[in-house]
Amino acid sequence: MTELLLAFTFFFGPSQVAAIGSCPGAALAIASVIPFPPTTAGGDLNHYRIDVTVQNRGSAKQPGNALDSVAMYQNGVRSNVKGLKPLAAGGSQTVSFTFARSAVAGRRTSRLRFQLLPARANAAACGANTTAFVRV
Numbered sequence: 001m002t003e004l005l006l007a008f009t010f011f012f013g014p015s016q017v018a019a020i021g022s023c024p025g026a027a028l029a030i031a032s033v034i035p036f037p038p039t040t041a042g043g044d045l046n047h048y049r050i051d052v053t054v055q056n057r058g059s060a061k062q063p064g065n066a067l068d069s070v071a072m073y074q075n076g077v078r079s080n081v082k083g084l085k086p087l088a089a090g091g092s093q094t095v096s097f098t099f100a101r102s103a104v105a106g107r108r109t110s111r112l113r114f115q116l117l118p119a120r121a122n123a124a125a126c127g128a129n130t131t132a133f134v135r136v
Contacts, residue, residue, distance in 0.1 A: 027058035029128030056087035
């Protein structure tokens with residue numbers, strides 16, 4: 001877990017995060033990625049849960065018809081997508097992703113990427129994180 005938190009700190013260091021309200025309009029960013037220890041069912045599979053928190057770091061709320069989402073990629077293949085509700089300025093939402101993997105697989109051998117869809121141009125221009133990585 002410590003290794004994952006160090007990776008988290010690397011990807012989300014203070015120089016890469018925009019302050020809330022510092023971006024004009026709505027600007028979504030991945031605020032945190034928290035992996036939980038796996039649970040084993042039947043001895044064959046480990047079940048992993050990873051919580052991803054998205055925050056509107058912009059100065060305005062999103063329109064009510066916003067259709068943003070977060071995708072999880074495993075080994076470069078999109079394996080899951082979670083929709084997001086429209087967020088107020090400073091508002092956030094946490095979505096949970098789960099996946100199963102062999103209980104005999106080596107630790108930290110699966111690289112997961114989380115990507116905001118669509119990655120808003122104003123979020124990237126404000127230095128907001130639209131992609132995050134973690135190994136489990």
